[in-house]
Amino acid sequence: xxxxxxxxxxxxxxxxxxxxxxxxxxxxxxxxxxxxxxxxxxxxxxxxxxxxxxxxxxxxxxxxxxxxxxxxxxxxxxxxxxxxxxxxxxxxxxxxxxxxxxxxxxxxxxxxxxxxxxxxxxxxxxxxxxxxxxxxxxxxxxxxxxxxxxxxxxxxxxxxxxxxxxx
Amino acid sequence: xxxxxxxxxxxxxxxxxxxxxxxxxxxxxxxxxxxxxxxxxxxxxxxxxxxxxxxxxxxxxxxxxxxxxxxxxxxxxxxxxxxxxxxxxxxxxxxxxxxxxxxxxxxxxxxxxxxxxxxxxxxxxxxxxxxxxxxxxxxxxxxxxxxxxxxxxxxxxxxxxxxxxxxxxxxxxxxxxxxxxxxxxxxxxxxxxxxxxxxxxxxxxxxxxxxxxxxxxxxxxxxxxxxxxxxxxxxxxxxxxxxxxxxxxxxxxxxxxxxxxxxxxxxxxxxxxxxxxxxxxxxxxxxxxxxxxxxxxxxxxxxxxxxxxxxxxxxxxxxxxxxxxxxxxxxxxxxxxxxxxxxxxxxxxxxxxxxxxxxxxxxxxxxxxxxxxxxxxxxxxxxxxxxxxxxxxxxxxxxxxxxxxxxxxxxxxxxxxxxxxxxxx
Numbered sequence: 001x002x003x004x005x006x007x008x009x010x011x012x013x014x015x016x017x018x019x020x021x022x023x024x025x026x027x028x029x030x031x032x033x034x035x036x037x038x039x040x041x042x043x044x045x046x047x048x049x050x051x052x053x054x055x056x057x058x059x060x061x062x063x064x065x066x067x068x069x070x071x072x073x074x075x076x077x078x079x080x081x082x083x084x085x086x087x088x089x090x091x092x093x094x095x096x097x098x099x100x101x102x103x104x105x106x107x108x109x110x111x112x113x114x115x116x117x118x119x120x121x122x123x124x125x126x127x128x129x130x131x132x133x134x135x136x137x138x139x140x141x142x143x144x145x146x147x148x149x150x151x152x153x154x155x156x157x158x159x160x161x162x163x164x165x166x167x
Numbered sequence: 168x169x170x171x172x173x174x175x176x177x178x179x180x181x182x183x184x185x186x187x188x189x190x191x192x193x194x195x196x197x198x199x200x201x202x203x204x205x206x207x208x209x210x211x212x213x214x215x216x217x218x219x220x221x222x223x224x225x226x227x228x229x230x231x232x233x234x235x236x237x238x239x240x241x242x243x244x245x246x247x248x249x250x251x252x253x254x255x256x257x258x259x260x261x262x263x264x265x266x267x268x269x270x271x272x273x274x275x276x277x278x279x280x281x282x283x284x285x286x287x288x289x290x291x292x293x294x295x296x297x298x299x300x301x302x303x304x305x306x307x308x309x310x311x312x313x314x315x316x317x318x319x320x321x322x323x324x325x326x327x328x329x330x331x332x333x334x335x336x337x338x339x340x341x342x343x344x345x346x347x348x349x350x351x352x353x354x355x356x357x358x359x360x361x362x363x364x365x366x367x368x369x370x371x372x373x374x375x376x377x378x379x380x381x382x383x384x385x386x387x388x389x390x391x392x393x394x395x396x397x398x399x400x401x402x403x404x405x406x407x408x409x410x411x412x413x414x415x416x417x418x419x420x421x422x423x424x425x426x427x428x429x430x431x432x433x434x435x436x437x438x439x440x441x442x443x444x445x446x447x448x449x450x451x452x453x454x455x456x457x458x459x460x461x462x463x464x465x466x467x468x469x470x471x472x473x474x475x476x477x478x479x480x481x482x483x484x485x486x487x488x489x490x491x492x493x494x495x496x497x498x499x500x501x502x503x504x505x506x507x508x509x510x511x512x513x514x515x516x517x518x519x520x521x522x523x524x525x526x527x528x529x530x531x532x533x534x535x536x537x538x539x540x541x542x543x544x545x546x547x548x549x550x551x552x553x554x555x556x557x558x559x560x561x562x563x564x565x566x567x568x569x570x571x572x573x574x575x576x577x578x579x580x581x582x583x584x585x586x587x588x589x590x591x592x
Contacts, residue, residue, distance in 0.1 A: 013359055013360070013448060015554075015556045017535070017536075017554070017556045017557070017558060017559050018556065018557060018558075021536065021558055022208075022535035022536050022537060022559070023536050023537065023541075025208040025237070025238070025535075026208070026238055026242070026243060026245035026246045026249060027245050027249075028211045028212045028215065028249075040557055040558040040563040041557065059360060060359060060360040060363065060393065063359055063360065063393060064295065064390075064554060064556060065294075065295050065535070065554075066209065066292075066293060066294055066295040066297075066309040066310060066311055067208070067209065067311075068209070068212050068293075068311035068312040068313060069208075069212070072212075086360065086363065088360070088363065088393060089363060089364050089393065089395055090295060090309055090310060090311060093310060093311060093314060094310075094311035094313070094314075097311060097313040097314060098311075098313060153313065154313050154314075154317065155216045155219045155220055155313060155316065155317075156219070158220065158317070159219070159220065159221065162221075
């Protein structure tokens with residue numbers, strides 16, 4: 001599974017209120033959430049984000065509230081992957097559960113700048129910065145997690161698995 | 168005879184639930200849960216995912232709690248639709264612990280009060296502050312809606328056994344220093360990711376005398392240090408709190424004396440002043456003496472962190488016979504209907520209203536910038552809530568300062584951030 005996209009770069013402790021402010025949690029609509037993604041933190045995000053773009057951030061990305069609306073808003077905005085130095089625990093689970101690939105890689109996160117293009121091989125856990133030529137290694141996902149991401153998340157993955165077991 | 172391997176509270180509780188003699192840190196286990204929780208903003212996604220799973224019943228209709236509290240009583244039409252979806256799900260699947268507006272409370276004040284979370288339990292909730300129940304000795308942790316959908320359907324969820332940080336508090340607390348000051352000080356010390364992926368055990372002589380309401384405040388904010396759980400060993404205070412409320416048996420569990428910890432932190436509480444966390448991270452903690460002159464527009468006293476009985480008593484003690492500063496809106500929100508009623512009976516409600524404060528029905532409302540106290544650009548609020556992120560309580564250019572109820576109430580009178588000792592008689 002290979003991705004290539006342009007980078008949005010953020011710092012440490014980007015909390016889920018920054019990703020999707022709580023005032024928009026009166027809906028579960030993916031499109032409505034995407035329309036307000038990152039707006040308190042970066043007013044240029046919604047207008048300029050392109051399908052396939054990648055978010056790169058510092059430590060503890062996704063800290064704070066357990067709202068699954070946060071990875072949903074990023075994914076529905078077109079974000080294909082988040083690379084960070086570290087992730088907050090609940091966000092980590094939520095992102096994978098909804099099929100948004102995320103990679104922990106401090107070296108790549110620190111060296112990548114806004115506007116760079118990254119090429120990411122999820123099965124190998126390899127990140128290549130197209131602009132600088134640098135390559136970074138993150139821990140590759142096990143087979144089941146790749147299948148889960150490919151299925152679009154935990155629920156669809158579980159459904160397929162149940163169907164196979166009974167088929 | 169095989170040598171017994173010591174375990175922390177987290178290891179022991181998870182081992183007991185998975186039928187294992189011993190669990191090692193880092194192991195992945197599928198854990199049966201005692202209680203599953205969701206609220207009006209996280210339940211809708213969980214309900215949609217539950218429907219996609221294709222199951223036709225919940226694992227146990229007595230082991231799920233659904234609480235409309237975040238944007239309830241309904242703040243707008245969309246919120247009303249979300250509450251309606253949760254209510255209809257509760258009716259369809261016969262959820263016993265659905266709490267309607269007028270009979271509810273803020274979930275993390277309500278569930279312990281109702282005896283639904285007990286020592287030794289494993290509790291998962293679609294709300295990050297689910298870790299609050301560590302105060303009664305439960306292993307309780309927040310998750311997202313999809314995980315909660317799976318837990319509602321199957322009654323179990325996979326987890327990684329966390330390592331544990333032991334924080335030992337000793338010494339005598341100063342006047343007006345409570346659980347909120349201890350936890351803000353602690354987060355200031357270890358940082359907002361200081362306990363990421365780990366459990367915390369709060370212990371030591373200064374904890375042994377700490378009331379349950381103060382313990383609930385501390386466990387509540389474990390997540391603000393990134394922790395998966397923040398627990399207190401069950402003791403006489405736990406027993407006294409739980410025994411009259413529990414409607415089922417439980418398994419109180421303490422760590423082994425020789426358990427292995429990732430890290431042990433010693434804190435002398437006699438050195439801790441009333442503490443205020445500055446914008447925009449809970450870890451920006453400062454002793455009150457170093458706060459300086461910070462003028463405020465609003466004071467919020469309430470939330471799942473500090474909306475309990477003792478919090479209201481402390482605020483009322485300070486506000487009694489005084490007036491909220493003319494430039495300040497003071498909003499007091501009890502955690503549950505039971506606390507609300509006690510506040511009416513005990514004269515606290517009258518104290519708040521006579522002081523010129525709002526006294527509201529339970530809701531999370533202002534804490535997350537929902538309603539009932541949203542801030543305009545440039546406004547500052549002293550708040551007993553748990554987060555002071557950018558835009559948390561309203562406009563992106565507003566500011567939230569976190570503190571305990573004594574500081575919030577005193578500040579409401581002073582018009583700037585200060586303590587009860589700065590109030591004349």
